[in-house]
Structures are given as C-alpha cells and as structure tokens.
Amino acid sequence: MRAPIQKTRTMAQTVRISLDAMGGDRGAEVVVPGAALALERRPDISFSIYGNSDIVAPLLQAHPRLREASTLHHCEVSVAMDAKPSQALRQGRWKSSMWRSIEAVKTGHADVAVSAGNTGALMAMSKFCLRTMANIERPAIAAIWPTMRGESIVLDVGATIGADAQQLIDFALLGGAMARILFSIERPTVGLLNIGVEEVKGLEEVRTAGRLLREANLRSLTYAGFVEGDDLGKGVVDVVVTEGFAGNIALKTAEGTARQIGSYLRSAMNRTWRAKLGYLLAKDAFDRLREKMDPRKVNGGVFLGLNGIVIKSHGGTDAEGFAAAVELAYDMARNDLMNKISQDLKSYHRGRFEPRDGSEGDK
Amino acid sequence: MRAPIQKTRTMAQTVRISLDAMGGDRGAEVVVPGAALALERRPDISFSIYGNSDIVAPLLQAHPRLREASTLHHCEVSVAMDAKPSQALRQGRWKSSMWRSIEAVKTGHADVAVSAGNTGALMAMSKFCLRTMANIERPAIAAIWPTMRGESIVLDVGATIGADAQQLIDFALLGGAMARILFSIERPTVGLLNIGVEEVKGLEEVRTAGRLLREANLRSLTYAGFVEGDDLGKGVVDVVVTEGFAGNIALKTAEGTARQIGSYLRSAMNRTWRAKLGYLLAKDAFDRLREKMDPRKVNGGVFLGLNGIVIKSHGGTDAEGFAAAVELAYDMARNDLMNKISQDLKSYHRGRFEPRDGSEGDK
Incomplete structure (x- = not known):
C-alpha cells in the first residue's frame, strides 16, 4: 500500500486535477472550455492536461487563465469511445491520455482525475492502475x-x-x-x-x-x-x-x-x-x-473504492457539463474524500472486532 | 396436467371473469363500480364475484346490469393488504375471496381472475393453486x-x-x-x-x-x-x-x-x-x-407461466383503473392467451430436438 495521496495534496496550495483531454464524444473541444469554466468558479485548481498537444495547445490559446494554471502533457494515443475495456488496456496502457491522467493520481502528481472517455475502459484502467483499497x-x-x-x-x-x-x-x-x-x-x-x-x-x-x-x-x-x-x-x-x-x-x-x-x-x-x-x-x-x-x-x-479518485464525465456532455464534473472532482479532493473513506473503513473494521456499546444504536 | 381451460371457455358465450371483490385499498367500493364500467365497454362478460356479501350485495344494487351478469359467492375471509404471503396462505387458503377467485380459474368456472389484493399474497396463492405450466x-x-x-x-x-x-x-x-x-x-x-x-x-x-x-x-x-x-x-x-x-x-x-x-x-x-x-x-x-x-x-x-391467467390490479387504483384491469383480463381470455402460450412453448421445445432450417433466420 502506498502513502495516502492526501498528505501530498494538503501541502499544495491548489487542488491538482488531471484531465484526459481526449475523452468524450467531442474530446478537447469540450474538455478545454469546460476546464476553463470550472477554473472561473474554483480559481484554486491546477490542471495536468493529457492529450494530443497539436489539438489541445491551440484550444488553450483561447483560455489564457486556464493555460497558465495548466501543464500540458503530450500523448500520442487516445482511447476510442467504442473501445472495449480489454482493447483499451492493450492499446492504451502506459501511454494513452486516459491512462496517464489516472496514473497522475497514482504517482501523487494529481489529487483526482477527470475523463469523459468510455466508462468500461476508464474503469478497467482505473482498476488496473490504482487497484482497490485494502478491505475493498x-x-x-x-x-x-x-x-x-x-x-x-x-x-x-x-x-x-x-x-x-x-x-x-x-x-x-x-x-x-x-x-x-x-x-x-x-x-x-x-x-x-x-x-x-x-x-x-x-x-x-x-x-x-x-x-x-x-x-x-x-x-x-x-x-x-x-x-x-x-x-x-x-x-x-x-x-x-x-x-x-x-x-x-x-x-x-x-x-x-x-x-x-x-x-x-x-x-x-x-x-x-x-x-x-x-x-x-x-x-x-x-x-x-x-x-x-x-x-x-x-x-x-465518482469511481469509489480505488486508491485514488477518478471522475467519469458523461461522454456526450458540453463544456458546462464537463465543468460540473471538474467541480465535483474539486469538491471531493478539497474535502479529503480519500481520507474520509479510509477513516470510515478503519472504524468499521475495528468495530467488527471490538463491538461498540449498542446504546446509541440506529433504529 | 389438466385439460386446457380454453376448451371450456370457447363453448361459453361470454368471457367469464372471477373477481376478488375484497382486494385493494378500498376493496369492493372500487371493484364493483370498476367491474360495472368494464361491463359497459365489454358487454359479453359474466362475473363470478367473491367477497363478503354483506358488503358486496348492497354495492351491486347500484349497478343492475352488473348484478344481472354476476354470481356473488360469499366469503368470510379476505386477505389483508399487508399480509405476508405465508400468512395469507395460512389464513386464506381454500376460503378467502382471493383464493376462491383464483380457484375458479383452476376448476374451469372462470377464464381469468382479477384481484387488486397484495401482490405477494396473490402470487403465492396463484402459484399454489394453479401451479406452473409444464416446461415452465x-x-x-x-x-x-x-x-x-x-x-x-x-x-x-x-x-x-x-x-x-x-x-x-x-x-x-x-x-x-x-x-x-x-x-x-x-x-x-x-x-x-x-x-x-x-x-x-x-x-x-x-x-x-x-x-x-x-x-x-x-x-x-x-x-x-x-x-x-x-x-x-x-x-x-x-x-x-x-x-x-x-x-x-x-x-x-x-x-x-x-x-x-x-x-x-x-x-x-x-x-x-x-x-x-x-x-x-x-x-x-x-x-x-x-x-x-x-x-x-x-x-x-399479468401473471404468466401458471395454468391459468391471473391479473393483478394496482391496489390503490380507482374504479376506472380497476375497469382497465378487467378489460385487460377480458382481452387476454377472449384471445386465448393460454392456448397461444401452449402453442409457443410446444413449438420452442419441439424446435430444440428438431432444428429448423436456419434460412429464414432472425438477424
């Protein structure tokens, strides 16, 4: 088990969000303006954007504030919306924008990842990369x-x-x-x-x-x-x-x-x-x-139960919808979802061995 | 296995529907006017009404055409809307209005039964009384x-x-x-x-x-x-x-x-x-x-797969809604649903042993 990512995050001034810029029906065309919208409403975000820089960089031109708050990481490969999970893993592991946005959470470079890519592939990669939490x-x-x-x-x-x-x-x-x-x-x-x-x-x-x-x-x-x-x-x-x-x-x-x-x-x-x-x-x-x-x-x-949080945005959404997913990611990271989950799991599993007083019981 | 009930039915001039008059949140107060409404729109129905005659008979007074088309069978017991299936079977088997309306289908006195009683009890009684069809x-x-x-x-x-x-x-x-x-x-x-x-x-x-x-x-x-x-x-x-x-x-x-x-x-x-x-x-x-x-x-x-058709009306419905359930029952019986099912099952199970020519295949 790796150290909880929250430790790293709380050091940082901003919530660090990694984005799969190529996911969704319209890819970066929605992801970039969506991230820009979210940044307007949550100015304390820094983004790691994963995608084809030939496509993403020009789009960032129109959003100077977002460009300033972001690091763009070029990825040659993107996962198709109709890719089967096994196919996505085979072709996109290690190098696709989807994989690398998740990996940023694993390595502690991001607090949370957001992708509008296909659900099956995103879950398969998230499981493979982040693994399930202890006891889950x-x-x-x-x-x-x-x-x-x-x-x-x-x-x-x-x-x-x-x-x-x-x-x-x-x-x-x-x-x-x-x-x-x-x-x-x-x-x-x-x-x-x-x-x-x-x-x-x-x-x-x-x-x-x-x-x-x-x-x-x-x-x-x-x-x-x-x-x-x-x-x-x-x-x-x-x-x-x-x-x-x-x-x-x-x-x-x-x-x-x-x-x-x-x-x-x-x-x-x-x-x-x-x-x-x-x-x-x-x-x-x-x-x-x-x-x-x-x-x-x-x-x-919200993908829960893995060693890190991944947010799946609807593939067919627009910039406003993608912004909502980014803001949800922000809220989860800002409020230490991973730590809260760990505490709740610990207290549940402790309770199984040391039964608590039943007097304040649920109905 | 008993002879198909349709044989009996097609001899009759009318579609014979048995009613559990005591089922539903408001019981006979809804069942009787509901049946009367259905009879206006489907005049070729004869009803066997099962329920407490002290309650049902006075209600029938207001609907002379229904009264003429009906036989009222007094039942002391009715199944409560909150009765558990096992409880309903224990207390209501052989004698409740719900049981007897189903039994009328089994004995061939009715082509189809309608009840607004509770789903679990109605299904338990229907299974117990009618049993599942061969191969189902x-x-x-x-x-x-x-x-x-x-x-x-x-x-x-x-x-x-x-x-x-x-x-x-x-x-x-x-x-x-x-x-x-x-x-x-x-x-x-x-x-x-x-x-x-x-x-x-x-x-x-x-x-x-x-x-x-x-x-x-x-x-x-x-x-x-x-x-x-x-x-x-x-x-x-x-x-x-x-x-x-x-x-x-x-x-x-x-x-x-x-x-x-x-x-x-x-x-x-x-x-x-x-x-x-x-x-x-x-x-x-x-x-x-x-x-x-x-x-x-x-x-x-519609309860399907049993040796007879039972229709469950919504418990909270009014007379118009109960009439819709009765009309559905009528349509199913009038069009020989039981025979159609038997034929389809036979043709499916025959097909499993004698594979058909695949040339006219489904997509």
Whole structure:
C-alpha cells in the first residue's frame, strides 16, 4: 500500500486535477472550455492536461487563465469511445491520455482525475492502475441522483454486476463518506435498494447486508433500511446502495423516463395555438423545469473504492457539463474524500472486532 | 396436467371473469363500480364475484346490469393488504375471496381472475393453486409499459429474483404470446434488458439467453438483442425480458421519476402569475399529458407461466383503473392467451430436438 495521496495534496496550495483531454464524444473541444469554466468558479485548481498537444495547445490559446494554471502533457494515443475495456488496456496502457491522467493520481502528481472517455475502459484502467483499497474487493460507480428533496448518491450504477453482503456494506461506507462531503452532513442516511415483494428468493445478500449494517451501529452513517425504486426520486435517504446491474438499469430507466416525459410535454405544448401561447407565458417556469432536470448539472460519476479518485464525465456532455464534473472532482479532493473513506473503513473494521456499546444504536 | 381451460371457455358465450371483490385499498367500493364500467365497454362478460356479501350485495344494487351478469359467492375471509404471503396462505387458503377467485380459474368456472389484493399474497396463492405450466419453472409478472411509440410488455417485474438463461427464454416466450394479443401482431420483437458496460462479470445468463434465442430462430417472435434501461421508454421492442429484481426496480424507478417530474411541473406552474395564466391557456395540453401519463390506463400486471391467467390490479387504483384491469383480463381470455402460450412453448421445445432450417433466420 502506498502513502495516502492526501498528505501530498494538503501541502499544495491548489487542488491538482488531471484531465484526459481526449475523452468524450467531442474530446478537447469540450474538455478545454469546460476546464476553463470550472477554473472561473474554483480559481484554486491546477490542471495536468493529457492529450494530443497539436489539438489541445491551440484550444488553450483561447483560455489564457486556464493555460497558465495548466501543464500540458503530450500523448500520442487516445482511447476510442467504442473501445472495449480489454482493447483499451492493450492499446492504451502506459501511454494513452486516459491512462496517464489516472496514473497522475497514482504517482501523487494529481489529487483526482477527470475523463469523459468510455466508462468500461476508464474503469478497467482505473482498476488496473490504482487497484482497490485494502478491505475493498470491488470498486463502485457513484451517481448523483436529483430528487424532490435535492440530491442523493446512488451506487453502484454499473462498475460490477452482483454484490454479496460485504460488498454492499463496502458500498454503504464508500457512499457514506462521499455524502458527508457532498451534502456537508456528519451522518448521512443510507438505504439498501430492494423490492417490495416479500418472501421471494435471492434477497439473502440484501437482507444480510441490512442486518449487518444495523448491528454495526456506525458513527459515520445511519442505516435507514430498505428503499424501493420509487423512493429514489423522493430522496428518502442520502445514499442508496445496490449492486451494479440493478443500479445501472435504475439510472438509465430514470433518464429514459425523464426524456420520454419531456418529449410528451413538448408535443403537447405544440399541438394548439392556445397551448403555444400558454407555453410562451409560462416560459420562465418551463425554463426552470428544464434547468432542474438538466443532466449537465449533476454530471459526474465518482469511481469509489480505488486508491485514488477518478471522475467519469458523461461522454456526450458540453463544456458546462464537463465543468460540473471538474467541480465535483474539486469538491471531493478539497474535502479529503480519500481520507474520509479510509477513516470510515478503519472504524468499521475495528468495530467488527471490538463491538461498540449498542446504546446509541440506529433504529 | 389438466385439460386446457380454453376448451371450456370457447363453448361459453361470454368471457367469464372471477373477481376478488375484497382486494385493494378500498376493496369492493372500487371493484364493483370498476367491474360495472368494464361491463359497459365489454358487454359479453359474466362475473363470478367473491367477497363478503354483506358488503358486496348492497354495492351491486347500484349497478343492475352488473348484478344481472354476476354470481356473488360469499366469503368470510379476505386477505389483508399487508399480509405476508405465508400468512395469507395460512389464513386464506381454500376460503378467502382471493383464493376462491383464483380457484375458479383452476376448476374451469372462470377464464381469468382479477384481484387488486397484495401482490405477494396473490402470487403465492396463484402459484399454489394453479401451479406452473409444464416446461415452465417460474412464473413472471408482466407489466404494460407506456412508451414513446405506444406500449411495451416488460417481464418479470417482481415474481421472482434472478433468472437463469432458460428462465429468461421462458419469459420471452410468455411475453411474446401476450404481445401477439395485446398488440395484434404476429411476430413481436423481444429484447433482453442488459447494461452497457462491457466485460463485467455476471452477464452470463443474459448473454446465453441471447445466444439461444437467436439460435432458436422462433416463428413466434423476433429476437432483437439487448436493450438498456433508457430504451424502455423509447419502446424499441414489443417485449423486454429481465429477471424480477431489476425489472421491479426499473418499473418503480420509472413510476417514481414520472411522479417527481409531475411534482416539479406543478410547482413550476404555480410560482408566478404568468406561469399560472400560461397553465390555464395550455390546460388542454396539460390534461392530454396527464392522460397520457395516467397510470390507470395501463393498470394490470399479468401473471404468466401458471395454468391459468391471473391479473393483478394496482391496489390503490380507482374504479376506472380497476375497469382497465378487467378489460385487460377480458382481452387476454377472449384471445386465448393460454392456448397461444401452449402453442409457443410446444413449438420452442419441439424446435430444440428438431432444428429448423436456419434460412429464414432472425438477424
């Protein structure tokens, strides 16, 4: 195990973010202006930008402040958006912009990496380069989920399929640490995603995880029991834990449903002159709704459970969306996510051998 | 194995529907007027109504046509909405309104049963009473999913957790037969729900099911490959097949997201006078949208894979929603769903021993 990267970071004046400039559907064209936008709002960032300098350097010309805050590292290779993870590893290990942006976190040259590259490749490289933390078997991807009450964290949304009880508990600890930062709360509530139908087979892992979480009686989180799919949008808990198959399907189903309703709404508002006029009058309200549902605002999946933080930006996002991912990366690094996770893991594993007094127990 | 119930049914002039009058949050108060509504639109139904006659008989007074088309069977016991399946079986077997409405299908006195009772109890009783069909290991609950193109069938949405490749193929055959009726098409398209992240563990069953469906080259359906969560709302296929845990979470997540956006929209339209005025002008459009998203219109989960059809109505629905479930039951029975399933299963299992000419293959 290597020394925690946070030690290095807290010495530095700035949060050091490494960027894969070639990731995403439009690559550096989005990454560079996105980073520039984030820098306007978070001026204490220094960037290590990895990419083809023939492409990136000219784009940096338009953003003098960003250019000043950045070091550009030329990389010949970039990982294609449709590359399979194994292919990406074969062709892009050691030398691609994606790999090198992750490696900068490993070597302690960056506090956090951001890429809009393809998820499978980014996860494969992150696992290979950073390895999972001690006591963590599998990484998870944490998504920020807009809810009626604000936001929740949902994990895993697709890093791995299936999870046993211990892995679900790991996800609870990882997501809990992230929630403490993202929502500035000391003891976030955590729920396990489950289905309402009773006495069906296969729930053993979820049930066991629930029992163990209750018994563990953690200082770092409040276990709030099971939640169902329709609780996600209600925001009944700060963190929702599930295995990656169901989590990914839930995430994409919610995105698809939002688009579907958006499309219904547009066609309804276009059908008659009265509706069109009404739409114009209520345009501010519609704009507000659109902003509330704007996927760019919550852009950024956080890879958790590895020896370093990697943020995955949506591949199809624009500069505003990429900036949101960079700002998320900033917040996680500035608030020592890695240290918080280590502490929470330590306290959980200590607790397994020295049971704590149950008197301040979770419900 | 007993003789197919369709034989009996086609002799009859009417579609014979058995109703659990005591199921649902409001029981007979919704079931009776709901059945009356359905009868107005499908006059060739005869009902066997199971419930407490002290409650049901007075309600029937208000609906003379329904009363004429119905036989009321008094049941002392009704299954509580919060009863666990085992409890419901223990207390309600042989004698509850729920059990007896299912039993009417088993004994051939009804073509299909409808209940708004609790899902777990209804499935447990249906399995116990009707048993799974030959060659089918597990039943599935099929939901009708509103899409941008119309509707799709999604199964399993919660009958059982997990499914191996053969069970996923069974679900494809069951859902395919239902789609042939519901959408009046000869050869529905069927997709397997999957996640986009490549080379992750645990997809073996889904991959194997896909390969086998492709190779089986069925006359009764076109296998269209994998679909993801965001394809559900697009309606890219007629039938989406998945195991019950992910399916249930997808269904509830979509419902929750729709409610969430509805709540955003309402609060946005209430914020300013301009928005309120706009809302009034565009009210027809909003009403159309609301109608489009009205869960009552697609009310009814179909239990498939048992020796008889049971329709689960939403417990919280009103008379209009219960009528939709009854009409769905009518359509399934009128169009011989059980026979269609039997034929499709036979042709699939025959095909496994006598491989067909691959020349007219699926893509």
